[in-house]
Amino acid sequence: MADTFPTLIATFFVLAVLILFRRAFSAPRLSFPPGPPSKPLIGNIMHAPTSGAIWEVFSQWKEVYGDLVFLHGLGNNILVVNSLETTNELFEGRWKTYSHRPRFTVVGELMGTEKSPVFMPYGEEWRESRKLINMALNQGAIKRYHTVQEDIAALLNKDLLEKPNDFISHLRLAAGRVVLSVTYGLFAENSQDQYIKDAEEAMDVIGKGMAPGTFLCDYFPIMKHIPTWMPFHWRKEAERGRKAVRRTVELPYFAVKKMFSENSAPPSFTMDLLSLGINDLKSEEQAMLAASAMYGAGTETTFATSLTFVLAMAMNQDIQKKAQLEIDSIIGTDRLPTIADAPQLPYTMAVVKETMRWHPSVPISVPRQTSEDDVFRGYHIPKNTMVIPNVWAISQNTSNPNQFNPDRFLYQNDSLNMIDPSKWIFGIGRRICPGRYLAENSLIAIICGILSAFDILPLQNEPIHPKFSPKHISFPEVFPCQIQPRSCGKVELIHSRSAEAKVHLHAK
Numbered sequence: 001m002a003d004t005f006p007t008l009i010a011t012f013f014v015l016a017v018l019i020l021f022r023r024a025f026s027a028p029r030l031s032f033p034p035g036p037p038s039k040p041l042i043g044n045i046m047h048a049p050t051s052g053a054i055w056e057v058f059s060q061w062k063e064v065y066g067d068l069v070f071l072h073g074l075g076n077n078i079l080v081v082n083s084l085e086t087t088n089e090l091f092e093g094r095w096k097t098y099s100h101r102p103r104f105t106v107v108g109e110l111m112g113t114e115k116s117p118v119f120m121p122y123g124e125e126w127r128e129s130r131k132l133i134n135m136a137l138n139q140g141a142i143k144r145y146h147t148v149q150e151d152i153a154a155l156l157n158k159d160l161l162e163k164p165n166d167f168i169s170h171l172r173l174a175a176g177r178v179v180l181s182v183t184y185g186l187f188a189e190n191s192q193d194q195y196i197k198d199a200e201e202a203m204d205v206i207g208k209g210m211a212p213g214t215f216l217c218d219y220f221p222i223m224k225h226i227p228t229w230m231p232f233h234w235r236k237e238a239e240r241g242r243k244a245v246r247r248t249v250e251l252p253y254f255a256v257k258k259m260f261s262e263n264s265a266p267p268s269f270t271m272d273l274l275s276l277g278i279n280d281l282k283s284e285e286q287a288m289l290a291a292s293a294m295y296g297a298g299t300e301t302t303f304a305t306s307l308t309f310v311l312a313m314a315m316n317q318d319i320q321k322k323a324q325l326e327i328d329s330i331i332g333t334d335r336l337p338t339i340a341d342a343p344q345l346p347y348t349m350a351v352v353k354e355t356m357r358w359h360p361s362v363p364i365s366v367p368r369q370t371s372e373d374d375v376f377r378g379y380h381i382p383k384n385t386m387v388i389p390n391v392w393a394i395s396q397n398t399s400n401p402n403q404f405n406p407d408r409f410l411y412q413n414d415s416l417n418m419i420d421p422s423k424w425i426f427g428i429g430r431r432i433c434p435g436r437y438l439a440e441n442s443l444i445a446i447i448c449g450i451l452s453a454f455d456i457l458p459l460q461n462e463p464i465h466p467k468f469s470p471k472h473i474s475f476p477e478v479f480p481c482q483i484q485p486r487s488c489g490k491v492e493l494i495h496s497r498s499a500e501a502k503v504h505l506h507a508k
């Protein structure tokens with residue numbers, strides 16, 4: 001012992017010198033990407049916008065700091081990515097580091113969405129769920145939903161004919177019907193349908209809760225242990241969200257399971273999963289969550305985009321007329337367009353693309369999280385940084401971005417030229433939206449169906465000042481417009497096609 005003590009002291013001394021030497025002569029620590037000036041301890045917490053459209057604030061920062069904007073504070077780091085090229089470099093080129101999702105304490109843990117494929121960290125469990133979802137939504141598989149999507153567009157036209165002023169709830173119902181049908185084989189009779197209402201409520205709380213800065217508990221996860229009876233706003237929201245999420249996850253799934261056991265389940269994603277055999281609780285929960293992820297992620301996003309279309313048409317009569325003229329000349333006036341007609345309707349497809357660009361329905365996408373430290377363009381990006389692609393900034397990277405102009409997708413080499421939004425509004429890399437092909441077809445069916453049958457008109461003496469909700473899934477706030485059938489012939493067509501659709505959908 002007498003011999004080892006001096007040896008230990010000497011070893012300790014040598015190690016200490018080595019560490020000091022290394023610190024002194026190793027490369028200086030890389031800096032974080034630029035960002036708004038931070039305060040000691042709290043960092044940029046005061047910069048987290050608590051109201052308004054967060055993507056507009058991010059875009060203002062882009063003007064000052066560029067493509068990469070870094071915020072930090074209270075142990076949290078956020079990297080905002082403001083261009084398509086940089087998002088591609090990170091999410092495609094460095095997918096191993098940038099494919100995780102951040103942990104949201106309130107939306108994830110307390111509302112019970114953390115095991116949903118949308119919020120899961122990248123890994124084996126995510127891959128398994130994603131494989132199931134891709135089975136239902138890959139480019140080949142979605143062809144079998146064309147008729148359902150066209151039928152639902154026909155029912156939407158009937159609803160618009162009967163109660164044109166309720167167009168917002170009709171559009172939400174149409175978007176929900178498509179995903180409800182694909183996921184569960186269920187049919188929602190009207191907009192008061194319980195499944196539609198539950199999904200709407202769940203997405204409302206989730207959408208609010210995902211904007212950075214909404215809940216203090218996301219900065220101080222320890223607060224989740226505060227008893228439920230204490231009067232914190234986020235506690236109440238978490239409880240409301242948890243109940244709505246659970247209803248969305250369980251009710252439609254168990255309805256299909258019951259029909260499956262009685263051999264009466266219509267074809268659907270959930271029926272396919274049940275046919276594969278669900279043997280234990282874990283896989284039952286996984287199946288329920290995969291199905292509800294499709295339903296939750298697919299409904300509000302599609303609704304938001306179709307409502308943006310109605311707003312754009314009310315404000316741009318000349319563009320609407322041009323698309324109607326194209327549809328009339330190619331399709332004729334005695335039938336409604338189908339999804340298969342899309343390649344023959346280039347101008348109308350440019351209207352669909354411009355709708356997706358003009359106001360992307362998920363303007364800050366779904367955030368990612370780094371799984372390890374990274375060095376990018378000479379900057380240090382720490383492990384566990386939340387990475388937010390500013391999709392809205394990408395949508396603005398064209399001339400006159402506020403102007404609704406489908407021509408930007410028609411004329412190559414023009415200064416208006418813009419990259420097809422389907423390459424960026426659905427995300428990038430491994431976590432890209434698996435529902436993108438289905439969503440595009442729903443939009444084609446809905447938009448072509450409306451253009452073919454109706455005129456969307458502004459109201460006299462009521463100018464439209466477009467405003468969009470500042471939520472995670474963003475859609476136009478209420479605006480004045482009038483929706484009227486284009487002719488008596490169209491009224492007849494709406495009646496006959498919707499009657500046919502009802503027969504198809506009820507026969508499923």
Ligand code: HEM
Pocket residue numbers: 117118119130133179293294295297298299301302305361362365366367425426427428429430431432433434435436438439
């Ligand atoms: C206009 C309609 C839609 C838009 C704009 C949209 C947009 C997005 C975006 C931006 C993401 C995040 C991607 C990323 O992290 O890079 C996403 C993820 C997702 N979307 Fe969509 N989506 C739409 C429709 C749908 C539909 C119809 C479904 C299913 C029926 C769906 C299911 C999903 C799922 C399950 C995820 C999570 C993917 C993952 O984390 O692995 N989406 N979507």
